[in-house]
Amino acid sequence: MGIGTSVLLKMNAEKVLSQLGVEAEVDATDISTALRADSPAQIVLCTPELSPQLEGIRAEVISVENVFDLNELSQKLEKSLL
Amino acid sequence: MASPSLSDFIAPDAITFGEFGSFLTASEAAGELLVSSGLVVSGYVDEITEIIQKHGPYMVIAPGIAIVHGRPSGSVLKTGASVVIDSTGVISGNEKNDPVKVVLAISAKNDAEHLQMLKSIAELFNQPGMVEKMANCSSSGEVLNLISINLQ
Numbered sequence A: 001m002g003i004g005t006s007v008l009l010k011m012n013a014e015k016v017l018s019q020l021g022v023e024a025e026v027d028a029t030d031i032s033t034a035l036r037a038d039s040p041a042q043i044v045l046c047t048p049e050l051s052p053q054l055e056g057i058r059a060e061v062i063s064v065e066n067v068f069d070l071n072e073l074s075q076k077l078e079k080s081l082l
Numbered sequence B: 001m002a003s004p005s006l007s008d009f010i011a012p013d014a015i016t017f018g019e020f021g022s023f024l025t026a027s028e029a030a031g032e033l034l035v036s037s038g039l040v041v042s043g044y045v046d047e048i049t050e051i052i053q054k055h056g057p058y059m060v061i062a063p064g065i066a067i068v069h070g071r072p073s074g075s076v077l078k079t080g081a082s083v084v085i086d087s088t089g090v091i092s093g094n095e096k097n098d099p100v101k102v103v104l105a106i107s108a109k110n111d112a113e114h115l116q117m118l119k120s121i122a123e124l125f126n127q128p129g130m131v132e133k134m135a136n137c138s139s140s141g142e143v144l145n146l147i148s149i150n151l152q
Helices: A003-019 A031-035 A070-081 B023-036 B043-055 B111-125 B130-135 B140-150
Strands: A043-046 A060-063 B010-017 B065-068 B080-090 B100-107
Touching: A003 A043, A003 A070, A003 B065, A003 B111, A031 A043, A043 A070, A060 A070, B010 B023, B010 B140, B023 B043, B023 B065, B023 B080, B023 B100, B043 B065, B080 B111, B080 B130, B100 B111, B100 B130, B111 B130, B130 B140
Parallel strands: A043 A060, B010 B080, B065 B100
Antiparallel strands: B080 B100
């Protein structure tokens, strides 16, 4: 599940991160991968419906309401990273 | 040759308009268009239904628009997309992004085509106001024209 939406989020996250000058590796994964204890992620981006399922993981969870809004993504990532 | 744009992935008869009453009905209609266009077999529509019922309306990823799909399974024959437009809008339960006026159903036969299609979808809908513009179209020709003038 989430193959389409997570890839769209990944593409836009990569676009915004490069605009912010942040070097990052971004992967689109399913929720079970994001929940794995050995997940190396510093930040997990998801839609608000999925964020409750990600509570308690080591990574910072950022929920994105509008996947197509580069400003929202940029503001949230900037707040977290810069 | 230029890389294919979203309009190359949408089969000519895979755009429809109507009042669907519910998000599930609109999503199934989008899935049925993939079937009638020969992109997927009918089991794919059941997968779309199942994903929505099981995981809720997470696929409503921006105000007014949902991107629905089944699994990248044996149900997929070809990479493509269909469009359902309900200018009244349907309620998915995704409060921030309801009402849904545009439902895009996608099917992907391989990773390369899948990525190309999603890239094209992002390029189009990253443009502010695009969902509303598409919701206001009243013919397939208008939709295809909107896509082609907004994507290089």
